[in-house]
Amino acid sequence: MGEKVLPRAERRRRTEGRILGAARALFAEVGYERATIRAIARSAEVDPALVMQYFGSKQELFQQSVRVVTALEPGTGADGGAEDDLVERLLGTLGVKLGEMPQGSLAMMRSMLTHPEAAASARQVLGAQIDRLTESIHGEDARLRAALIMTVMVGVTVGNQLLELDELRGVPPEEIARLLRPSLRALTGPDVS
Amino acid sequence: MGEKVLPRAERRRRTEGRILGAARALFAEVGYERATIRAIARSAEVDPALVMQYFGSKQELFQQSVRVVTALEPGTGADGGAEDDLVERLLGTLGVKLGEMPQGSLAMMRSMLTHPEAAASARQVLGAQIDRLTESIHGEDARLRAALIMTVMVGVTVGNQLLELDELRGVPPEEIARLLRPSLRALTGPDVS
DNA sequence: ACATTGACTCAACGAGCGTAGAGCGAAAGA
């Protein structure tokens, strides 16, 4: 049958990857507390002890699982300039998020209200985003506006991905983006880069 | 000294109230999982078994703790009409919320991403709000707009009360209301009651 | 061929949890 005999190193890497994948999925689905090492191990078809051996502790496994894609990345380098607008970039990442959000981010957001470590991560990520946004806004209450913009993004993402509100299920991201655009523009202030 | 001897019924009601208060506070602070019956009992200066005796189970205690003030209430009946505008009512409840949000609501929100029961409550409360909002909007995508408005409110509340973002700490509610006003207006659509 | 490494499992621990039942002692009713 297709069962190849793999070299040790390769086999190890795959097992570790399977564990990390299972961890991310479970953390994202039920949060830190309810995601048990035992359940993660079962999902990865591995002994619970192995999880500890590879990742040290549940806490460290969680940190590894929450290596977040930063979102609102500096763009694709020197692109054609079609995505220069700040609001459009925000709406773009939101469109991506609502469709296929990385499980690491979901894991972080799912636990950010109840797990101190996840809360710290969330504050750090959001803080970094706010910093970047503030530079692009440079108005009167630039920093506060930036913070409010991020809270709006968080709210929409929470409603969609985590609470799964009926009213937002199955709504195409561009539809949401369209309705949200004026609101975000109102927050960025009159002039943006 | 001030130590009065209270009648049985009164004494019982007070103890029950103390337990419920401690439960609300702890649930609001650390969420369902991390708030243990033992800790709640300790905070209420009572034996853990008494909590069970009065409330049946941790789950029921949580449900009792989460008797939510509905927020965005139908107004103070036949008032002077000074608060007729929809957006202003939203901003008003938000102003109240950011200052002194009821612990029951906080408890619900804190756990809504990780505790199924809390999630159900949150969906129900938000759904009811969305229903009411939808009536007041009656435009094209009225329901979707209403849902987005609520996600914005949730986002701001989460950022303020639960994540406690530095950028929003100590900012007077009316300041936030002022910056948020145009955004909400953009979501309600051109005409509102 | 033999020794060694290392991926992986087994069995068990101590701790903390929600919860149950018996019991105590003061207030309430006769």
Place this chain on the structure above:
DNA sequence: TCTTTCGCTCTACGCTCGTTGAGTCAATGT
């Protein structure tokens, strides 16, 4: 005053959790 009620505590059960250390066995290095 005697009996009953009942607010409240004590003790302990059973369970699940994260975590550990010893052990197994096939792949590896010589």
